[in-house]
């Protein structure tokens with residue numbers, strides 16, 4: 001039985017949250033080592049365990065993996081969440097890059113100057129409503145299955161659910177024009193491993209708050 005993956009990051013969502021989601025969806029228990037100070041980060045750097053001096057870093061299968069996408073791809077492939085062939089994997093990659101772009105916009109919002117937040121929030125909602133969610137709504141309609149790719153759960157579904165919930169935190173009725181996405185949200189949220197991760201007390205992190213922003217700012221002098 002291999003050791004549990006150990007996640008090295010701050011005690012907040014940031015770039016690590018999709019990794020927490022994917023491991024949880026795969027039913028993989030993981031440990032977390034929180035970086036709380038500049039010194040914590042410097043220690044990891046001085047220990048030579050951060051390939052590019054950056055986090056997220058995940059200790060897994062004898063590796064100290066860095067680069068979020070590489071970590072996610074490895075987990076998806078290892079736990080059969082990456083399609084049955086090259087074409088399904090390509091579709092999963094396309095869908096994941098779309099939700100990565102949308103979540104990337106949301107992820108940085110709390111770090112932006114107060115006077116630009118309203119404009120950036122409006123842009124997030126505009127992009128979610130007019131660029132990203134229409135694609136997934138149509139994909140579900142055209143595919144006619146419960147999942148985005150093939151007829152089984154993949155990384156793309158887990159990532160889309162995470163993006164839907166983050167977008168709803170920005171605008172609770174953001175799915176009002178997307179009935180298939182509303183049904184998708186209900187279906188995927190009820191998958192036992194995901195349902196467990198959505199319960200209070202799980203390792204899922206809350207929306208990025210000022211406390212997390214302050215920790216990140218202090219560590220990176222930003």
Ligand SMILES: N[C@@H](CCC(=O)N[C@@H](CS[C@H](CC=O)c1ccccc1)C(=O)NCC(=O)O)C(=O)O
Nearest residue numbers: 014015053054055056066067068069107108216220
């Ligand atoms: N390509 C890589 C990039 C990983 C990456 O940018 N890691 C950062 C911390 S996360 C960041 C903190 C503020 O910038 C944050 C925190 C919250 C929200 C968004 C980003 C880092 O280690 N910065 C130190 C440095 O670059 O010297 C990957 O996809 O994993």
